[in-house]
Amino acid sequence: MMYTGVFALLVYIAVILVWALVIKRNMAEGMLLGLIAVSLFSGSQILNFLIDGLVSALFNEVLYASLAFIIMSFLMIESGLIQKILAIFNALLGKIKGGPAFLNITISALFGMLSGSNSANTATSGTFTSQWMIETGWKPEIVSTLVAGNGGLGAGFPPSASMFIMLGFAKVSGLVDEGELYLGLFVSGLYQVIYRIFLVSYLMRKQDIKVILPHSQLSTFQIIKKNWTALLIFLGAIIPILLTIGPLSQFLSNYGMAEALESISLLTWIPTLMIALCLILGWQQLKDKVLNINYCAEHLFPQFKTIGGVLLFAFAASEVLANLGLEKGLTQIFTMLNLPKALMVLLIAILVVLVAGPLSSTATLTSIGLIAFTGLTSAGVPPLLAVVSILVFASTEGASPPASGSIFIASSLAQVEPEKTFYPLIIYFVIPILIIGWLIAMGILPLFV
Template sequence: MGIALLIGSFILLILLRFPIALAMLLSSFITGLYLGVDLSALIQRMVGGLNSFSLLAIPFFILAGEIMNEGGISRRLINLSQVLIGKIRGGLAMVNVTASTFFGGISGSAVADTSSVGSVLIPMMRKKGYHKDYAVSVTVSSAAQGVMIPPSHNMIIYSMAAGGVSVGALFMGGLVPGLLLGLALLVITYIIAAKRNYPKGERIPAKDIPRIIGEGLLGLFTAVIIIGGIVSGFFTATESAAIGALYAFFITFFVYRDIPFSRLNVILQNTFNTLAMVLFLIASSSAFGWLLALLKVPTIVTEFLLSFSPNDYVTLLLIVFILLLLGTVMDMAPLILIATPILLPVATAAGMDPVHFGVVLILSLSIGLITPPVGTCLFVGCAIGKVSIEKTSKALVPFYITMVLVLILITFVPDIVLFLPEFIGR
């Protein structure tokens, strides 16, 4: 009855359009009252969920992304991508994918990627003769791919939910799958562009190429600082995030100088708004997760899924299917916090490494970002492109298939994920 009350009240509140964090909090208190749990224990769990040093990296990652987003980095990364790959058939679409890969390595946010890169490239693609639904499809699918490229605050959330899995190992584990997915999206983008005979990209004047490359690399060096500091062991994830944010501040306001210093107030306000939502979500999920453990939900789910089939591959397919299904109805961050304590024991019992599971989890849920009815990136992209969700969803089918194929590949070939973490010694 306790499980039914906890899960049922949560689903009911979601259907009543309560914010997810508030729905988790209210369902936790309702269930706690029913079970006779001291409510002060729930409060302590909420506070304890935020008492983690690794969570300090999240505000710095968000701040660095906001600074670079406001400071014109997306335009410079688009220009850099045009120099690298923009000359071939469908070049502007392939620039879109490449720019999202670069931007994902700075912001770690698929929604920020969609709004920043999409606001520039979707109208540009339309002027060059690309169909609206194709332009939006390329933008949102490549933006979802960007959350795999480190740094990613979603991986920090997973690290906390999984009980302290190495953030550095997760970053390195997501790098190769993220690049592999980007390459796969480039292939499907080119195939569709060639089939529809979309135009080649414009040639960049030779005299502008050194400046474009220099400006683009300056922005990308933010990700190099963060990843390099963690991998080398010279910085912790939190220290790397802080130094990355400081570097982003310096490059934006003293090198690029596209925006006045007064915009810093807007940047900080956006950062604090995002951070408040993330921390409230973590606190609420800590209480919710504690009640799940108290009611032995992870144990029940583990026993059920493992009894479904003795074959570990079938179990892993079930996990992936559940994550894909859940990703269509809930945002990524709350799902990481809810699904990790339930499905991680199942995955490890099936022989999956926690780092491997984390990368599979993030990729599965990133597909949900472009899947109706709750695809956040899909909504943003359709709003920018002024095209219906129904039409875009049909155009997204080849991209869905591509992303799912890559997901299955990394699920059943763990070395793709674990090679780099093992190479650097975790």
């Protein structure tokens, strides 16, 4: 049947939504049930489809990269490298009017390139800046709004679990180069940062914001001198990118290293090198923790449970849906709709944003990432622009009422009622970010890749 894959996708989405929103159980469990549900559409071939899907997922390097970044984030926190990086940015921005708000943007962008988690971004940056912002004159509800909205940079910058999920779809990975996607998402993240800087500047003029100097006896130079080695962690991302993209890559390729450079996978080497650098830079603080199996079992291993299950079963379901003919069915449906490109992009943007309201960005893209990609490409959007714009749409998850974890984290840190942030979050973050994604998909905002 031509539309078997489409019907299977609808059932898959329904199972995940019911499990997450009605039954309120673990998302990984919902993904497993969704995998079983779509496999049932294969009839007597269910066992073969299940096995093929799981084997494909287990050999997907995206799964490794996602789990590796969890280890890296754990090592950065436990080694104290994060605190050193924060101290540097505090020293650089703390004396500027509105400094805490700009620092919150900086931290969220920085951690977006490290952790890829909206909620983690909100918790980390908010813990460091929320009360500082209130002390300098920001209203608590605005503080909560900015902290939750800026947390969306966790999914707005590469690498992120959302990016990995999109690359895990066979149709996407066959059309989009991982290096170009990494740079494209980085550029789109910069667009989001620029918008947030203008937003903070605008809100600052509406309030009587004062400068309160950071509580430190050390000069900016002394703080940087004391903590600069923590910045070496970024070499883990810079080195693989320089070797695979740009002038250095071209120069080395001209000297007979093209084949070797092409074998370098950013998804594999960026987290691997960052883990190695974390261990080197923070070994004195880490050795008693990483060598203690009980400590790891209590603090590290539980973090694998949800994200590992979500990605494993999501990729397996993607393979099953592909084998059921999802791509052909969706292509025919979008061809029949025959909507203008601008309208098609807008409708898909709204669909992704609405689903991102109650779900996380990863769950959103697991559910409708492939259908959004197929819709955009069928409307004439180039594959790279399609993936980047979808990731931008999904990054509104941190600012989307009513069920975003970032909203409740930020509200608790600023000690305000979450409901007071719903309207400003939609006005200041959800709608503008949707527009940024639309402009990227339409080719108006260039990605330079």
